[in-house]
Amino acid sequence: MSNADFPLLSLILFTPLAGAILLLFVSKQNENLIRWIANITVAIGFLVSLPLWFWYDSSNPEWQFVEQASWIPSIGAQYLLGVDGFSVLLILLATLMGVIAVLSSWTAVQMRIKEYYIFLLILQTGMIGAFVALDFLLFFLFWEVMLVPMYFLIGIWGSDNRLYSAIKFFLFTLVGSVIMLLGILAVYFYHHSVTGVYTFDITRFHELNIPYDLQWWIFLAFFMGFAVKVPMFPFHTWLPDAHTDAPTAGSVILAAVLLKMGTYGFIRFSLPILPEATQAFVPAVALLSIIGIVYGALVAMAQRDWKRLVAYSSVSHMGLVMLGMFALTPVGITGSIVQQLNHGISTGALFLLVGVVYERRHTRLIAEYGGLSSVMPVYATVFLIMTMSSIGLPTLNGFIGEFLILQGIFVVSKTWAFFAASGIVLGAAYMLWLYQRTMFGTVTNPKNESLPDLSIREFATFVPLLILAVWIGLYPKPFLDRLETSVDRVVSRVNTDYTPRFARGVAPAVGQADTNRVIEIPVRAGAR
Amino acid sequence: MPAGFTVADFYYILPEIILTAGALLVLVVDVLLLKRDSDTVVFGVTIATLVATAVAVLSFAGVNITVSAGLLAIDGFATFFKVLFLLSALMTVLMSAQYLRVEGVRAGEYYFLILCATLGMMFMASGVDLITLFIGLETMAVAFYILAGFLKPSQRSNEAAVKYFLLGAFSLGVLLYGMSLLYGVTGTTSLSGIADALAGSERTLVLSLALILIITGMGFKIAAVPFHMWAPDVYEGAPTPVTAYLSVGSKAASFAMLLRIFIVGLPGLVDDWQTLFWILAAVTMTVGNIAAITQTNTKRMLAYSSIAHAGYILIGVAVGTERGIAATMVYLWVYLFMQLGAFAIVSMLRRQDIVGDELKDLSGLYVRKPIAAIAMLIFMLSLGGIPPTAGFMGKVWVFGAAIEAGFVWLAVIGVVNSAISLYYYYRVIVFMWLKEETLGSDIEIGPAVATALGIAVVGSVLFGIYPEILFDQAQIATEMFGSAVSTAILQ
Numbered sequence A: 001m002s003n004a005d006f007p008l009l010s011l012i013l014f015t016p017l018a019g020a021i022l023l024l025f026v027s028k029q030n031e032n033l034i035r036w037i038a039n040i041t042v043a044i045g046f047l048v049s050l051p052l053w054f055w056y057d058s059s060n061p062e063w064q065f066v067e068q069a070s071w072i073p074s075i076g077a078q079y080l081l082g083v084d085g086f087s088v089l090l091i092l093l094a095t096l097m098g099v100i101a102v103l104s105s106w107t108a109v110q111m112r113i114k115e116y117y118i119f120l121l122i123l124q125t126g127m128i129g130a131f132v133a134l135d136f137l138l139f140f141l142f143w144e145v146m147l148v149p150m151y152f153l154i155g156i157w158g159s160d161n162r163l164y165s166a167i168k169f170f171l172f173t174l175v176g177s178v179i180m181l182l183g184i185l186a187v188y189f190y191h192h193s194v195t196g197v198y199t200f201d202i203t204r205f206h207e208l209n210i211p212y213d214l215q216w217w218i219f220l221a222f223f224m225g226f227a228v229k230v231p232m233f234p235f236h237t238w239l240p241d242a243h244t245d246a247p248t249a250g251s252v253i254l255a256a257v258l259l260k261m262g263t264y265g266f267i268r269f270s271l272p273i274l275p276e277a278t279q280a281f282v283p284a285v286a287l288l289s290i291i292g293i294v295y296g297a298l299v300a301m302a303q304r305d306w307k308r309l310v311a312y313s314s315v316s317h318m319g320l321v322m323l324g325m326f327a328l329t330p331v332g333i334t335g336s337i338v339q340q341l342n343h344g345i346s347t348g349a350l351f352l353l354v355g356v357v358y359e360r361r362h363t364r365l366i367a368e369y370g371g372l373s374s375v376m377p378v379y380a381t382v383f384l385i386m387t388m389s390s391i392g393l394p395t396l397n398g399f400i401g402e403f404l405i406l407q408g409i410f411v412v413s414k415t416w417a418f419f420a421a422s423g424i425v426l427g428a429a430y431m432l433w434l435y436q437r438t439m440f441g442t443v444t445n446p447k448n449e450s451l452p453d454l455s456i457r458e459f460a461t462f463v464p465l466l467i468l469a470v471w472i473g474l475y476p477k478p479f480l481d482r483l484e485t486s487v488d489r490v491v492s493r494v495n496t497d498y499t500p501r502f503a504r505g506v507a508p509a510v511g512q513a514d515t516n517r518v519i520e521i522p523v524r525a526g527a528r
Numbered sequence B: 001m002p003a004g005f006t007v008a009d010f011y012y013i014l015p016e017i018i019l020t021a022g023a024l025l026v027l028v029v030d031v032l033l034l035k036r037d038s039d040t041v042v043f044g045v046t047i048a049t050l051v052a053t054a055v056a057v058l059s060f061a062g063v064n065i066t067v068s069a070g071l072l073a074i075d076g077f078a079t080f081f082k083v084l085f086l087l088s089a090l091m092t093v094l095m096s097a098q099y100l101r102v103e104g105v106r107a108g109e110y111y112f113l114i115l116c117a118t119l120g121m122m123f124m125a126s127g128v129d130l131i132t133l134f135i136g137l138e139t140m141a142v143a144f145y146i147l148a149g150f151l152k153p154s155q156r157s158n159e160a161a162v163k164y165f166l167l168g169a170f171s172l173g174v175l176l177y178g179m180s181l182l183y184g185v186t187g188t189t190s191l192s193g194i195a196d197a198l199a200g201s202e203r204t205l206v207l208s209l210a211l212i213l214i215i216t217g218m219g220f221k222i223a224a225v226p227f228h229m230w231a232p233d234v235y236e237g238a239p240t241p242v243t244a245y246l247s248v249g250s251k252a253a254s255f256a257m258l259l260r261i262f263i264v265g266l267p268g269l270v271d272d273w274q275t276l277f278w279i280l281a282a283v284t285m286t287v288g289n290i291a292a293i294t295q296t297n298t299k300r301m302l303a304y305s306s307i308a309h310a311g312y313i314l315i316g317v318a319v320g321t322e323r324g325i326a327a328t329m330v331y332l333w334v335y336l337f338m339q340l341g342a343f344a345i346v347s348m349l350r351r352q353d354i355v356g357d358e359l360k361d362l363s364g365l366y367v368r369k370p371i372a373a374i375a376m377l378i379f380m381l382s383l384g385g386i387p388p389t390a391g392f393m394g395k396v397w398v399f400g401a402a403i404e405a406g407f408v409w410l411a412v413i414g415v416v417n418s419a420i421s422l423y424y425y426y427r428v429i430v431f432m433w434l435k436e437e438t439l440g441s442d443i444e445i446g447p448a449v450a451t452a453l454g455i456a457v458v459g460s461v462l463f464g465i466y467p468e469i470l471f472d473q474a475q476i477a478t479e480m481f482g483s484a485v486s487t488a489i490l491q
Helices: A008-024 A031-055 A085-104 A113-132 A136-145 A147-157 A162-195 A212-229 A238-245 A248-273 A275-301 A306-325 A330-361 A377-391 A397-410 A414-439 A456-474 A477-494 B007-012 B014-032 B035-059 B076-103 B107-126 B130-148 B155-186 B191-198 B205-222 B230-237 B240-265 B267-293 B298-319 B322-348 B370-384 B390-404 B408-434 B447-465 B468-480 B484-489
Strands: A064-072 A077-083 B065-067 B072-074
Touching: A008 A031, A008 A064, A008 A077, A008 A085, A008 A113, A031 A085, A031 A113, A064 B468, A077 A085, A077 A113, A077 A136, A085 A113, A085 A248, A085 A330, A085 A456, A085 A477, A113 A136, A113 A147, A113 A248, A136 A147, A136 A162, A136 B390, A147 A162, A147 A248, A147 B408, A162 A212, A162 A238, A162 B390, A162 B408, A212 A248, A212 A275, A238 A248, A238 A306, A248 A275, A248 A306, A248 A330, A248 A477, A275 A306, A275 A414, A275 A477, A306 A330, A306 A397, A306 A414, A330 A377, A330 A397, A330 A456, A330 A477, A377 A397, A377 A414, A377 A456, A397 A414, A397 A456, B007 B014, B007 B065, B014 B035, B014 B107, B035 B076, B035 B107, B072 B076, B072 B107, B076 B107, B076 B240, B076 B322, B076 B447, B076 B468, B107 B130, B107 B240, B130 B155, B130 B240, B155 B191, B155 B205, B155 B230, B191 B240, B191 B267, B205 B240, B205 B267, B205 B298, B230 B240, B230 B298, B240 B267, B240 B298, B240 B322, B267 B298, B267 B408, B298 B322, B298 B390, B298 B408, B322 B370, B322 B390, B322 B447, B322 B468, B370 B390, B370 B408, B370 B447, B390 B408, B390 B447, B390 B468
Parallel strands: none
Antiparallel strands: A064 A077, B065 B072
């Protein structure tokens, strides 16, 4: 592990919390001061996370920026933080989305403003915590901590059905989480029985060889926790309600970051710690993913509520992500991670777009809109770019992720690739149809005739997403480079046909860390 | 010195002596002073007594001896529990002051009875002989019978007292019968003597009967299912601070007694009682949680939730290993803070015009008293086991102990129940935070209740973020419990 000289991760982790505590002391009358403090806090949070992008060493396969402190020695839990390429990208996504979400709430939230920003900031800390924690108990703590502020965000500032949606989200995710806790404890005690040491250190668990029977059950326990979050069919039913009824910023954070925690969990925990069980579960997970892709897309097409449509599109997109991941090939997993980022960017943007019109018209029914492109041209342009990103048009980010995933699963199963491709086609169908119904044609509803276009602040929330969409679409190399070691670590554990390119504890040999390397498809032993 | 007594016998029960003296002093002061002066003074005397007793208890920390010819043990286990009882008594007294003033009840006898109950509990923690344990139990129980019916004009309070008395007396009789059978078989009432006498002997019908009767008797006290029927009615009818103390102190004392009897006295019969406690734990958790879902009265809901928590604690007892016992003790500590905190909030709602124990009385609490709403949020999350609260750490230990001992299904039932419980804890949160209509007159939080709330919040959050202190103490206490634990149980 490369220990950090400076507690960068702790700084990133606790900046939002510090902002939340600061807000406690501001009187709730000072509305603008509260907004400014919140925005500045998340902006600082993003700025302190930028060094992760520049200082992360792509050729170093060890965990980086590691911080270690004693927490509960009597059970072996430590305050252990560390990142690899995958977490770096997700942390940056989380902090960026934090800035965007807080900025987008400026005019959208008018009541109980202080509590709103406090909850948003606590949520931010929880999310970042889950991505940096290398101690399983610490991870679980942050994982569960996230649930409470999200519940309040939906329950207090949400729309119509918010009480039901909030408690459904909370209980659904919680049941999965507590079952996952049992899995964590099982791994913990197994590690003790083998080594005599009580520890929750994930890096130690990555080296365990757990017997297959136990692996199978633990995988199932972890699956319950992560599958609800992803969300995988049939555990996805909380998502449409939660996304639809949450306030805009809540939906953005939920879609862009919270859903990634599920897939992060699979890649960080299930795959490396339980490799044989992962291989055994591949058919089942692939089936559920494919159902998620197709079913999510078909249901999205049938929606009349704009936000619900985007919510179901999330189910479909995440199905593709899971399919790429469970191909267990380096290309597949890389594509899966890239697509996670893309989904965060495009779906986050789509929810922001809905939020913009919702603030103006207070309705989400697609039928209420139509021909908006003539009334709000800038908005229509942004919407078009993000629609194309979501569909996977080449030159935008969606294409990179989808292509890598398809490449990764094609070597495993042509059937899967067929269904994945059909999901992409369906995706184009419902997104373009949505765009056509809301943007093209004449303005059918007189209420839409004088809607103001995007304000500077609103446009500012889209700018980073637009830049990222184009950047990843045209030049994804910096992102792919940073993912190499993470993917290598996971695939070398879980795919027996793959030879690891990075040796643990040893620097890569001269000539191996070639930055012009193209991602290779591993050749199956004996196949030609 | 009369024959058989030594100075040590009196020295080591100094805490109990201070407590008794303090209790009697409270009574005397209450009689001598006029009503309007007496309430504050007896409050002060009670607090002083409790603090002095706590200091005395802590001065014996690290001691491990048996006194009074083997009747009492002053060890880490006893110290752990005595501090627990004294802290819960302190918080109960703090939350009682305002409540009693609103109810118009004379405080002196009330505080006296609280101190008597505490005295009984302390003997239950220290006792290593069946007789001592029973006397402690009886003392505590009688004090609580009277306390439950303390609101004389209230019909529900009278009903609660009578119900508690009848069922309590019955259960104590059953317990005593079981104890007498045990004495008959082994010829001694000393727990270590019983363990020696039973070592290596076969299980007989009489022994099994004794076991069942003891579990039944104790089951009533901890309100395990199916011996729990009295709890919701008694908890609802009794004055709120009494309910609080009953749900924490009485339960903790009964668990201390349970652990002593079964771990020290009956390790040889572990195969029998482990299965029984397994079933008891599973059923108690499930019934308690499911019944709580439909409640509309906060006190009844907290009663059923407290039954469910007894179930979680029973997991630790069922496991029986050192980690299991430590888990039980840790859980009882964190349970203290969250349960007393929740009841402090409910007691605070009692004003002149409103009884305040329905869920809807919590409506709009965030608008009226945000600090109280935040505190109650922390207590509800802690009860449900959400990090970073102490309740979560307690549950991690209990479920961890279960998994380590191989009781995976028990752990599964436990976590699923945990998840279910959050549904009704969240109902409280919905009323406080998400609804804005408020009922009744203004709520005032006096300094005493505020102190109690402060202790509860600090405890709930501190032990959630940094539970090391607690875990350490529990492990030390378990080690001093005696080697009777490990050998017979850890296969």
